Every structure is written in C-alpha cells, then in structure tokens.
Amino acid sequence: MQRLAKPLLFAACASLAIAGVAAPAAADHHGETMTATSTTTQAAPMIPRDSLFGNPTRAGGQISPDGKWVSWLAPNDGVLNVWVAPADDPDAARLITSADDRPIRSYFWAPDSKSVLYIQDKGGDENFLLYGIDVESGTETTLTPFENTRVMMIGGSTRIKDKVLVGLNNRDPRLHDVYMLNLNTGELDLVLENAGYAGFMADDNLDLRFAIRQNAAGGMDMFKVVDGVVEDTPSDSTTMEDSLSTGAAGFTNDGKIIYWLDSRGRNTAALIAENVETGEKTIVAESDKADIGGILTDRKTGYVEAYSVNYLKNEWTATDPEIKASLDWLGTQLDGEYGVQSRTEDDRTWLVWNDPVTAPASSYVYDRDANTLTKFYTSRPELAGAPLQPMHPLEIESRDGMTLVSYLTLPPGSDSDGDGVPDEAVPMVMLVHGGPWARDGYGYNSYHQWLANRGYAVLSVNFRGSTGLGKDFINAANLEWSGAMHDDLIDAKNWAVERGVAREDGVAIMGGSYGGYATLVGLTYTPDEFACGVDIVGPSNLETLLETIPPYWEPMVKQFHTRMGDPNTPEGLQLLKDASPLYKADQITKPLLIGQGANDPRVKQAESDQIVSAMQESGIPVTYVLFPDEGHGFAKPTNNIAFNAVTENFLATCLGGRAEPIGDTVAGSTAQIVTGAEYVKGLSAE
Missing domain, CATH: 3.40.50.1820 (Alpha/Beta hydrolase fold, catalytic domain)
Structure with a gap:
C-alpha cells in the first residue's frame, strides 16, 4: 500500500530571545x-x-467491480495519472487521465465498472471537483462543473450502479446540498437542500436515512430522513465527549441493520449492530485497548465480516469463516503487514497490499478460488536493497500516567x-x-x-x-x-x-x-x-x-x-x-x-x-x-x-x-x- 503523507488540521473529519541576547x-x-x-x-x-519522495512507480491499485479491469496511479511526464489495463493482461496498460500539473491522488471505480472517477483541486485550494472517464471511449467529463465548489461523496450502491449521491456547496459555501448524480450522463438532480446539516447518510437504495447536525453541547444529533423530509427531533445524539469516537458506520444492504462505532457509555468505541425496526443493539466487537477501527463487509449483504483494532499495530479479526481462512492464508504467504485494498463484486478476487516495513511495499492479485497470489507491482522498486530500518512500537508513560502509543526508528x-x-x-x-x-x-x-x-x-x-x-x-x-x-x-x-x-x-x-x-x-x-x-x-x-x-x-x-x-x-x-x-x-x-x-x-x-x-x-x-x-x-x-x-x-x-x-x-x-x-x-x- 502506498502511503501518501498528508498534513491535517482538524482531521477526522495541522527570533531573538529575551532582551539582552544579541x-x-x-x-x-x-x-x-x-x-x-x-x-x-x-x-x-x-x-x-x-x-x-519522488513519484512511485505505481500506487493505489484497484480492480473494477466486475473484475475485468485493473487500475493504478503512475506518472506520465512526471505527474501521477490513472492507468487501466485488462485484468487478464496488465501489461496492456493505457493512460486514461491527462493531469499535467497537480498529481491525481484519489480515484475510484464507478459501481457499474464503466468509468473511473477522480477528484482534483486547483493549486491546493481543496475545492475538489469530480471527474469521470469512460473506460471504453476514454472520454472525460467534469461531473461537477462549478467554480469554488467542493464535492462530498455521500452514498453509493451495490444495486444502482450508474448513480451516486453527492454533496455540493455551490449554492452556499458553508453547506452541501444533496444531489443524485448519473455517472454516465452527468445529470444532477437535487435530492435535498441543506438547511444547516454537517453531513448525511444513505442506504444501499440511495435513499437518505439520516441528516447529521452539531448540537449546542458540541456533540452530534442524527435526524431521520423520511420520504425526503428531515424530521424535527433527533432520533440519536452524542455529547461532545463522544463526538469524535461515535458515528454510524453504515447499513446492511437490506437497510435493516445499522452499524455503529460507539463509545457512549464506555471509553473505547465498540462495533454495535442496531436493529432499525426494534432499536435492539448488539455488541459485535470491542477492545479495551483501542477503538474498533475499520470494518470489512459482505459485498452482497453489507453484513460485517471482519473488523480491525489499531493499538500498537493494526490487527484484523474475521467474524466470517471464509474471510478468516483467506486472511490466515495470506499471513502464511506475506511478511510484515498486509490487507485488502480492492475487491471484485463477487468477492472472488482481491488486490492485497503488503508492507514489510524494511522493504518496498508491493501489491498482489489474490485469486480466492485458486488460492494463488500474483505480484501486481512494487510501489518503489528502487528501494529494494536500501538500508530501510525497522519501526519499534512503544508505550511511553506521561507525567500524569497516560500511555502514549509511540513509534521509534533508529x-x-x-x-x-x-x-x-x-x-x-x-x-x-x-x-x-x-x-x-x-x-x-x-x-x-x-x-x-x-x-x-x-x-x-x-x-x-x-x-x-x-x-x-x-x-x-x-x-x-x-x-x-x-x-x-x-x-x-x-x-x-x-x-x-x-x-x-x-x-x-x-x-x-x-x-x-x-x-x-x-x-x-x-x-x-x-x-x-x-x-x-x-x-x-x-x-x-x-x-x-x-x-x-x-x-x-x-x-x-x-x-x-x-x-x-x-x-x-x-x-x-x-x-x-x-x-x-x-x-x-x-x-x-x-x-x-x-x-x-x-x-x-x-x-x-x-x-x-x-x-x-x-x-x-x-x-x-x-x-x-x-x-x-x-x-x-x-x-x-x-x-x-x-x-x-x-x-x-x-x-x-x-x-x-x-x-x-x-x-x-x-x-x-x-x-x-x-x-x-x-x-x-x-x-x-x-
């Protein structure tokens, strides 16, 4: 996996002395x-x-949902662009984007596998617009053709494959209105005008289910959206103390279960499944060391198959036997850290990243049926044989007894x-x-x-x-x-x-x-x-x-x-x-x-x-x-x-x-x- 350093400020969401010294x-x-x-x-x-710090040879590998294409970021005339190739012939790669100044650093496949989407700003102003490239024709379309606008992705679907929900702040720079975007025609249809909400949540049917707004205490209120109308009274709330460690993690594809990463009534955030109809909540996973971090869900049902806890290292635990067998087998084949970076819709093919820490990171194509692992690329092959050093995870105690999880390289x-x-x-x-x-x-x-x-x-x-x-x-x-x-x-x-x-x-x-x-x-x-x-x-x-x-x-x-x-x-x-x-x-x-x-x-x-x-x-x-x-x-x-x-x-x-x-x-x-x-x-x- 290629990690791109990025300074953050408000993330989760960065002299002469006294007189007399000359x-x-x-x-x-x-x-x-x-x-x-x-x-x-x-x-x-x-x-x-x-x-x-130069351009990687390749990075950001993905496989299209239908499994027919593979894609990655690689330089063209010194600028990172998106390349695609048939999955069965990765050497037949072609360039599909034309960035010639700022690198493309974030892209993804449309659910119908017909186009590749990417975001780009101008000169670092973070007014990201959304662009789409038809894979067959190579035609590029600016899907959000507005000035001084920042697109927000709100929802996608495993069933409605030619559309996504996006937020656009072109009406009011403070607020993102919700639109249905047709990825193949570029048509934008207003779904909901934002009346002061910080974000929204949709289900697999691309129906808005919640609008989220900060409350007077600094926490978050979640308002149900019914038939396109936001209810007046919040159905769920957090205090300020829980606002950075509690949030909805998504619905199952049938919309019957909503998952939460939830620290309410506890210190570390647990993974909780809530029955939407009855309100009954079940703890799926918890750790007393750290919050539940990432989750892996079934591509067809949306039910959780694995979860991660990142304390000194990020460790995955599978709840699904087949996923466990696959992750365990990968552990016998790869040295160091590894994980899933992209999956096909049928979930039979994965792109897997491998980070040995003291050797350059690589990506592999994992055929789960054949149980084979094929090298896709090495991000920075020039680092092979370089004197890369191990990283030491540490626990350091602060003066008031808190444990500071830290990392040391010598x-x-x-x-x-x-x-x-x-x-x-x-x-x-x-x-x-x-x-x-x-x-x-x-x-x-x-x-x-x-x-x-x-x-x-x-x-x-x-x-x-x-x-x-x-x-x-x-x-x-x-x-x-x-x-x-x-x-x-x-x-x-x-x-x-x-x-x-x-x-x-x-x-x-x-x-x-x-x-x-x-x-x-x-x-x-x-x-x-x-x-x-x-x-x-x-x-x-x-x-x-x-x-x-x-x-x-x-x-x-x-x-x-x-x-x-x-x-x-x-x-x-x-x-x-x-x-x-x-x-x-x-x-x-x-x-x-x-x-x-x-x-x-x-x-x-x-x-x-x-x-x-x-x-x-x-x-x-x-x-x-x-x-x-x-x-x-x-x-x-x-x-x-x-x-x-x-x-x-x-x-x-x-x-x-x-x-x-x-x-x-x-x-x-x-x-x-x-x-x-x-x-x-x-x-x-x-």
Missing part, C-alpha cells in the same frame, strides 16, 4: 554543519530523496543487538502528526526512513487528543493546546534521553499542520528543550486560525470552540491567545525553518507570515520557504523534494546528521525563499 548569538545556531552521525551510519548507503547500524536502543545516544527528530484529531501508526513511513538514514532517531508520539485510543484520551486534550498536549511531547523526549536513545541537547521537533503548531510551541513555550524546529503549514495564532476556517467547516465550529477555546467569550479568547506561539515569538532562541503553501485553505499563509514578521521585528533569524502553487502540504513531488532538501541540510547544521546537497532541487521547484537562505547550507546559492 542577534549574532542567535545566528550562531546556523553555523557550520556539526559532525554527529556514527561511523556505522556514515557507512550505510545514502537513500536518495527522489527514491523516498539510524542504520546504531543498534547492534536490535533491542530498540542505540549503542550510544544519537541525535533525534520528534516528528509530530497533524490533526490533532488523527494518529500515527505502524508501518513503512518515508519520513522515518529518510531521517533515520540521515543519522537521526525518529520518534512519533500519539499525544493526548490523538484518535483511535478511546474517548478519555481524546478529551484529555480539551483546552490543552500548548498545555498537556505539549507536555506529552516533552515527556516522550525525556523518555528518549533517559533511555539512552537521544542526546539531551540534540533533539529537533518537526511536523505539519498541528505538528507545525507543536513545533512553534516547542520553540516558544519551551525554548531550551529542542535544538531546532521545522514547521510545515502550522498555525501561529489560534484566534486568526479560527477566524479563517473554510466555510464548509462552519457547521462543525462548536467542536473547535469547545476543544480549543471559544473566541466569542472573554475566557475562551484569552485561552486562544495564551496558546498562540505568535505572542511568544520573542522567546525563540533556536533555529527555525518554516514551509507554507500560499493557497492553504486551512492554515492561511498569514499564519506563517505573522510569526516570521514578529521574528524579523525582533531581529531573530528564520528561514521561510513559500510555495505559490501549494495548499495544506506539498502535493507536487518537485516541491516536496525541494522542501525536504532544505530541511535535511537545515537539520544537518543543527544536529550534525548527513545530507544530500540541495543541488538544483529548489531551482527546479516553485519555492520562493522569502527570508533566511543564508542559514541553510547550499540554499543561498539558489
């Missing part, structure tokens, strides 16, 4: 590159950035006995996930492998507020931005130092979105804890962040106010200001690198501009890289590689790891070096 003293942190990598790491081959050759502790302490990068309502997990991670290869331990921590680990863990983060959420990162850093993993004075903090915010918090609120920081599309001012959220998030804004601070009250506004790194910019004494997309709809460019200006006014050095054609993260490989080239040379200066020269990567991207080129080796020449 500018040259702060600038000294940007001096000559230190030498800190071990001899064994230096001896390991340097994995090229292009191999880690530099090659640094851990001779393989116990997860290097022979001697090494520099470390704390890599903080976005969201914050998301989580890190086990498996191949290009950033872990890259940074470990450059000589650093890499630690990813599921700090409180991370999802999937129970509602108590999520809610422990409420109103704790820059507080207990950050304390968890400091506790994990101290654990690494005390255990002999990291050097006390050699830890960097880095992340995207919320992870970028955490980086800014680290350098402002705890300026002596980290040697340097890399902030990618991170907010610096929580007040202005909430003022500029995308309009289609407004139906969920109560959630943000309850968990972060309500700017409409004096107390809440003060909380937001107290948790905003912008107001402590003059506390920064360590090197800072910032990357920003100019079109970011979640974390506006002003979030980076503000803190850079504040630092400049105080004479504090900062390096700021702006991409005029990117949004919330860097989608184009040339831009991503360019920023990572700057990053690894920045880290080499701070921590002493090794780095590939920047070379022509920045010049070959759209990067604008707004300020601070002189603080990164090889950048000023650009």
Whole structure:
C-alpha cells in the first residue's frame, strides 16, 4: 500500500530571545554543519530523496467491480495519472487521465465498472471537483462543473450502479446540498437542500436515512430522513465527549441493520449492530485497548465480516469463516503487514497490499478460488536493497500516567543487538502528526526512513487528543493546546534521553499542520528543550486560525470552540491567545525553518507570515520557504523534494546528521525563499 503523507488540521473529519541576547548569538545556531552521525551510519548507503519522495512507480491499485479491469496511479511526464489495463493482461496498460500539473491522488471505480472517477483541486485550494472517464471511449467529463465548489461523496450502491449521491456547496459555501448524480450522463438532480446539516447518510437504495447536525453541547444529533423530509427531533445524539469516537458506520444492504462505532457509555468505541425496526443493539466487537477501527463487509449483504483494532499495530479479526481462512492464508504467504485494498463484486478476487516495513511495499492479485497470489507491482522498486530500518512500537508513560502509543526508528547500524536502543545516544527528530484529531501508526513511513538514514532517531508520539485510543484520551486534550498536549511531547523526549536513545541537547521537533503548531510551541513555550524546529503549514495564532476556517467547516465550529477555546467569550479568547506561539515569538532562541503553501485553505499563509514578521521585528533569524502553487502540504513531488532538501541540510547544521546537497532541487521547484537562505547550507546559492 502506498502511503501518501498528508498534513491535517482538524482531521477526522495541522527570533531573538529575551532582551539582552544579541542577534549574532542567535545566528550562531546556523553555523557550520556539526559532525554527529556514527561511523556505522556514515557507512550505510545514502537513500536518495527522489527514491523516498519522488513519484512511485505505481500506487493505489484497484480492480473494477466486475473484475475485468485493473487500475493504478503512475506518472506520465512526471505527474501521477490513472492507468487501466485488462485484468487478464496488465501489461496492456493505457493512460486514461491527462493531469499535467497537480498529481491525481484519489480515484475510484464507478459501481457499474464503466468509468473511473477522480477528484482534483486547483493549486491546493481543496475545492475538489469530480471527474469521470469512460473506460471504453476514454472520454472525460467534469461531473461537477462549478467554480469554488467542493464535492462530498455521500452514498453509493451495490444495486444502482450508474448513480451516486453527492454533496455540493455551490449554492452556499458553508453547506452541501444533496444531489443524485448519473455517472454516465452527468445529470444532477437535487435530492435535498441543506438547511444547516454537517453531513448525511444513505442506504444501499440511495435513499437518505439520516441528516447529521452539531448540537449546542458540541456533540452530534442524527435526524431521520423520511420520504425526503428531515424530521424535527433527533432520533440519536452524542455529547461532545463522544463526538469524535461515535458515528454510524453504515447499513446492511437490506437497510435493516445499522452499524455503529460507539463509545457512549464506555471509553473505547465498540462495533454495535442496531436493529432499525426494534432499536435492539448488539455488541459485535470491542477492545479495551483501542477503538474498533475499520470494518470489512459482505459485498452482497453489507453484513460485517471482519473488523480491525489499531493499538500498537493494526490487527484484523474475521467474524466470517471464509474471510478468516483467506486472511490466515495470506499471513502464511506475506511478511510484515498486509490487507485488502480492492475487491471484485463477487468477492472472488482481491488486490492485497503488503508492507514489510524494511522493504518496498508491493501489491498482489489474490485469486480466492485458486488460492494463488500474483505480484501486481512494487510501489518503489528502487528501494529494494536500501538500508530501510525497522519501526519499534512503544508505550511511553506521561507525567500524569497516560500511555502514549509511540513509534521509534533508529539510524542504520546504531543498534547492534536490535533491542530498540542505540549503542550510544544519537541525535533525534520528534516528528509530530497533524490533526490533532488523527494518529500515527505502524508501518513503512518515508519520513522515518529518510531521517533515520540521515543519522537521526525518529520518534512519533500519539499525544493526548490523538484518535483511535478511546474517548478519555481524546478529551484529555480539551483546552490543552500548548498545555498537556505539549507536555506529552516533552515527556516522550525525556523518555528518549533517559533511555539512552537521544542526546539531551540534540533533539529537533518537526511536523505539519498541528505538528507545525507543536513545533512553534516547542520553540516558544519551551525554548531550551529542542535544538531546532521545522514547521510545515502550522498555525501561529489560534484566534486568526479560527477566524479563517473554510466555510464548509462552519457547521462543525462548536467542536473547535469547545476543544480549543471559544473566541466569542472573554475566557475562551484569552485561552486562544495564551496558546498562540505568535505572542511568544520573542522567546525563540533556536533555529527555525518554516514551509507554507500560499493557497492553504486551512492554515492561511498569514499564519506563517505573522510569526516570521514578529521574528524579523525582533531581529531573530528564520528561514521561510513559500510555495505559490501549494495548499495544506506539498502535493507536487518537485516541491516536496525541494522542501525536504532544505530541511535535511537545515537539520544537518543543527544536529550534525548527513545530507544530500540541495543541488538544483529548489531551482527546479516553485519555492520562493522569502527570508533566511543564508542559514541553510547550499540554499543561498539558489
């Protein structure tokens, strides 16, 4: 499975010090590159950035519902596009899309197998439109031909194969109206005009069954939809405490059972089946360690066949004997992590992903009748034989007794006995996930492998507020931005130092979105804890962040106010200001690198501009890289590689790891070096 890194903010749904310190003293942190990598790491081959962050050879493989076609993403003239081939002749591939600028990163098959659908925005603005390509003729149609519109997929069907339900916010940017879309003609028929709902749920008959709206407490109300009319009184509700860990997971195809992932009356979300007619609920699966995560359902009936629990690793349990036999057999054939990425309508053929972690990921065609496994592709064959390192799942205890599920990767050759502790302490990068309502997990991670290869331990921590680990863990983060959420990162850093993993004075903090915010918090609120920081599309001012959220998030804004601070009250506004790194910019004494997309709809460019200006006014050095054609993260490989080239040379200066020269990567991207080129080796020449 090809994992594409993506910063998130509000997911589930990311300087001179005090007066008297002279500018040259702060600038000294940007001096000559230190030498800190071990001899064994230096001896390991340097994995090229292009191999880690360039286009995959293939990714995102799928099989059409009728089993006649296979498809995948692969570059054409350097841009990811969709390719299709007959399932019985994968070598007879043809290109069916024509993206020539931004990569296509999400596509799927129409239920009738006649067309391939994909979404695409412009310059990272996240106004995703839906496009369809007729597989036989190659004709492409813009199925949602509107400006400044973001499509939302609401429902598909196993029986009505030429239509889907979509939401469009072209009437009101805050609200998605529901339309029936004919995938073959492009005809759009209005089903329901949205009167203030955050989302909808449909059954296999493509009938709307529920409208979902946030309630005054910050939870969610579910209103039944009967004959196209939303009832006035909610039939089900959650409190704010359960709102991120409870939700409907879908109907059986006959509409008689609705499945819930439900934490109400418990901590971790259980999988619950509710009889729609009687209201009787039955627990299908539960875990005291983590929420029930994914489910696998019967293609014909919609009944659950397997479920997953993701604690240290993601583990599947089958409730159906035939599915269990198939998953067990795959476990005897594949090393490492594996799972189902695509299935035919008759469920006799699967595309299966396999992630060995220390070897490139591959996909296979699994014929369940013949019990054969045929290699489909390897995503990044250039990584075969590269010194990829194992990932160590960890449990770290916070200062108040919470368990922080974390993941550690060590530099090659640094851990001779393989116990997860290097022979001697090494520099470390704390890599903080976005969201914050998301989580890190086990498996191949290009950033872990890259940074470990450059000589650093890499630690990813599921700090409180991370999802999937129970509602108590999520809610422990409420109103704790820059507080207990950050304390968890400091506790994990101290654990690494005390255990002999990291050097006390050699830890960097880095992340995207919320992870970028955490980086800014680290350098402002705890300026002596980290040697340097890399902030990618991170907010610096929580007040202005909430003022500029995308309009289609407004139906969920109560959630943000309850968990972060309500700017409409004096107390809440003060909380937001107290948790905003912008107001402590003059506390920064360590090197800072910032990357920003100019079109970011979640974390506006002003979030980076503000803190850079504040630092400049105080004479504090900062390096700021702006991409005029990117949004919330860097989608184009040339831009991503360019920023990572700057990053690894920045880290080499701070921590002493090794780095590939920047070379022509920045010049070959759209990067604008707004300020601070002189603080990164090889950048000023650009």
